[in-house]
Amino acid sequence: xxxxxxxxxxxxxxxxxxxxxxxxxxxxxxxxxxxxxxxxxxxxxxxxxxxxxxxxxxxxxxxxxxxxxxxx
Amino acid sequence: xxxxxxxxxxxxxxxxxxxxxxxxxxxxxxxxxxxxxxxxxxxxxxxxxxxxxxxxxxxxxxxxxxxxxxxxxxxxxxxxxxxxxxxxxxxxxxxxxxxxxxxxxxxxxxxxxxxxxxxxxxxxxxxxxxxxxxxxxxxxxxxxxxxxxxxxxxxxxxxxxxxxxxxxxxxxxxxxxxxxxxxxxxxxxxxxxxxxxxxxxxxxxxxxxxxxxxxxxxxxxxxxxxxxxxxxxxxxxxxxxxxxxxxxxxxxxxxxxxxxxxxxxxxxxxxxxxxxxxxxxxxxxxxxxxxxxxxxxxxxxxxxxxxxxxxxxxxxxxxxxxxxxxxxxxxxxxxxxxxxxxxxxxxxxxxxxxxxxxxxxxxxxxxxxxxx
Numbered sequence: 001x002x003x004x005x006x007x008x009x010x011x012x013x014x015x016x017x018x019x020x021x022x023x024x025x026x027x028x029x030x031x032x033x034x035x036x037x038x039x040x041x042x043x044x045x046x047x048x049x050x051x052x053x054x055x056x057x058x059x060x061x062x063x064x065x066x067x068x069x070x071x072x
Numbered sequence: 073x074x075x076x077x078x079x080x081x082x083x084x085x086x087x088x089x090x091x092x093x094x095x096x097x098x099x100x101x102x103x104x105x106x107x108x109x110x111x112x113x114x115x116x117x118x119x120x121x122x123x124x125x126x127x128x129x130x131x132x133x134x135x136x137x138x139x140x141x142x143x144x145x146x147x148x149x150x151x152x153x154x155x156x157x158x159x160x161x162x163x164x165x166x167x168x169x170x171x172x173x174x175x176x177x178x179x180x181x182x183x184x185x186x187x188x189x190x191x192x193x194x195x196x197x198x199x200x201x202x203x204x205x206x207x208x209x210x211x212x213x214x215x216x217x218x219x220x221x222x223x224x225x226x227x228x229x230x231x232x233x234x235x236x237x238x239x240x241x242x243x244x245x246x247x248x249x250x251x252x253x254x255x256x257x258x259x260x261x262x263x264x265x266x267x268x269x270x271x272x273x274x275x276x277x278x279x280x281x282x283x284x285x286x287x288x289x290x291x292x293x294x295x296x297x298x299x300x301x302x303x304x305x306x307x308x309x310x311x312x313x314x315x316x317x318x319x320x321x322x323x324x325x326x327x328x329x330x331x332x333x334x335x336x337x338x339x340x341x342x343x344x345x346x347x348x349x350x351x352x353x354x355x356x357x358x359x360x361x362x363x364x365x366x367x368x369x370x371x372x373x374x375x376x377x378x379x380x381x382x383x384x385x386x387x388x389x390x391x392x393x394x395x396x397x398x399x400x401x402x403x404x405x406x407x408x409x410x411x412x413x414x415x416x417x418x419x420x421x422x423x424x425x426x427x428x429x430x431x432x433x434x435x436x437x438x439x440x441x442x443x444x
Contacts, residue, residue, distance in 0.1 A: 021241050022139070022185060029141050049371075 002030030010070045011035065014059050016042035038062045076120050079131050079147055086116070105233055106155065107225065107253060114154040122150035125163040127430055127443050134167055135174025138181035140236030144170050148234050149226075156226035162204060162219055164441035166226050168427050169194050169256075169282045173227075177421040183286045184237045188318060189249040190417040193287035193328070194227060194256040195402055197270035200280030200427060201258040203437055208258035210406030213290055224254030251289045257404055263333030264403035265340030270424055272346065279426040279434040285328050285400065286420035290412035295335065301342030304335045304411070305349055309356035311413050312392045315364050318418035321372070323394040326422045328414040329353065332405040346401055354393035362386030 005011040015023045017039055027035040040055040080086040089096050096113045100106050112118070123130055126146045133143035142148070146167060153166050173180050173192050183190050196206055207217035215221060237243040245252070261268045270281035295307040308329055319325035331339070339349055361369060361384055373381040373390070381388065393399050400422055427435040435441055 018240075019244065022244060025236070025241060026139060029139070 002027065002032040002035060005032045005035055010067050012038050012063060012066055014038045014040060014063075016040055016044055018042050036062075036066055038066075076116065076123060076130065076147075080116060085147075104238060107228055107232060109225075109253075111155040111229075112157050114151040118154045119147070119150045121160045122153050122158070122163050123147070124443050125160050125438060125441055126150070126167060127441055134171045137170065137174065137230060137235035139185045139242045140234070142234035142236060144174065144230065144234055149230060152229040152233055153222075153226040156229050157218075157222040158226050159218070159222075161438045162223050162226075164427055164435070164438050165196065165200060165204070165223055165280075165282060166230075168425060169223075169227055169284065170230060172282050172284045172423050172425045175423045175425075178284055178286065178423050179417075179420045180235070182419050183417050184231060184235055185242060185244055186417060187244050187246045188288075188417050189245050189247060189251070190286050190288055190420075191249065191251040191255050192227065192231070193251070193285045193414065194224065195269060195283040195285065196256070196258045196280070197261065197268050197283070198275075198280035198426075199278060199436075200438065201261070203280075206258035208260035208404055209263075212257045212260070212404050212406075220256050220258070221254050224256030227256065228253060249289050251287065255287070259402050260333055260404050260406075263336065263405075265336055266346040266401075266403075269400070269402045270426070273424040275424065275426050276434065278436075281424055281426045283400075283422055283424040285326070285414070285422045286417040287328060288415045290330060290414050293335075293411040293413060294409070295411070296409040299338065301339035301344045301349075302352070304338050305344070305352045306356060308335075308411055308413065309353045312353065312357040313359050314392070314415070315359065315368070317392065317415045319415050320390065320392060320418075321376075322418035324398060324421065325394065325416055325418045326398045326400055326420075327393065327416050328400040328402065328422075330402055330404045330412040330414060332408055332410045332412075333403055334407065334409055335411045336403045347396075350393075350396040350399045350401060354391065354396035354399060357392040358389035359392065360386060361388040361390055364390070 001011050001013050013023050015037060020039055023037045027033050038059050040058045044055060089099055097110050100111055123146060130146045133145050135144045137144050149167055149170060153163055201208060204219040206219045231237045259269050269283055271277050275281050293308050293311045295304055298304045298307060319327045429435050429440050
């Protein structure tokens with residue numbers, strides 16, 4: 001994902017909250033400390049498909065904002 | 073090759089502390105370094121002694137250790153080997169093991185950061201086993217042998233301190249396992265009726281080799297009754313069957329079967345080759361689809377593996393071993409009617425490499441790896 005961002009593409013990593021620290025650390029490691037991290041509630045596994053859709057609903061507006069900002 | 077004292081002048085390469093074992097350990101704990109157990113202070117003299125067994129530039133990385141992708145310079149590796157309590161002559165194996173773990177096929181990033189309780193298992197073959205007094209017999213996976221224990225611990229310290237596998241930050245294991253303290257063992261080649269693991273994987277018998285496997289802890293296979301090879305293999309296959317194994321979902325997975333020498337002898341004495349043993353185990357370790365939970369069937373098998381299971385009946389066989397040739401068999405241990413299965417992370421390939429001198433020849437012993 002960091003490589004795509006370096007090439008100028010709209011990129012974001014979607015992660016659940018316990019993985020935020022790992023995501024931030026990896027963004028720094030790969031030289032893209034400003035890589036957007038879209039955080040959704042944990043967990044993603046072991047939940048109903050309706051709840052998975054609920055997680056997507058959390059992520060979608062943030063992702064739309066990201067694209068808007070990128071295309072300004 | 074730079075002198076050690078020059079290398080230690082680099083920023084953050086060393087630190088001054090009170091010359092007191094407990095104070096030094098307290099400082100390390102405060103900084104979050106180490107595995108939680110007391111560490112041997114890596115003084116310049118101790119690190120220098122370790123580096124005597126490294127005939128390559130001490131500040132040039134042999135790999136980058138995920139997930140931090142910290143540079144694994146011999147200098148850093150030596151400091152960790154000292155902290156783990158290693159003897160200097162162990163150091164060439166540690167450097168080799170780190171190189172092997174950094175091979176892309178091994179997927180160290182996945183192993184380090186996953187929620188799964190896996191750790192790199194280091195299996196040593198060849199003459200280096202005897203030279204370093206490694207244990208391949210009774211309690212080989214357990215405590216009591218200096219080389220097994222400290223080489224394995226050095227690997228873990230490197231994964232923590234260079235790789236950044238800090239719990240909850242770089243290591244997201246849900247609960248981890250004791251395999252994450254020290255996980256290093258030698259194959260019992262004398263007790264192996266077939267070719268040793270490294271020979272099977274393309275190396276000469278006289279080469280000292282390291283094989284790394286992204287492994288769970290061993291799970292025992294007790295069989296005191298079978299007196300036939302087929303009997304032993306049937307029990308091993310039955311023990312492999314599990315609905316909760318990562319290996320089910322990765323067709324290229326390379327789980328490991330550790331055969332105790334007595335079980336191995338029973339199998340080989342019936343004229344069964346290692347290749348045939350693998351085939352038998354794979355064929356007899358399938359599990360009916362209906363054994364899995366309804367959600368796993370609907371949400372995983374019928375979707376992610378739709379080409380096989382979309383319309384499959386509940387009695388459709390699900391293989392634990394997708395390709396018999398990918399199953400690893402090593403002979404380890406002493407007397408007793410036990411073997412073990414070791415499932416893996418799944419998204420990882422076992423990698424084997426040999427200890428080689430600077431000129432590319434196989435090392436005849438650890439002395440060959442000393443600084444010129």
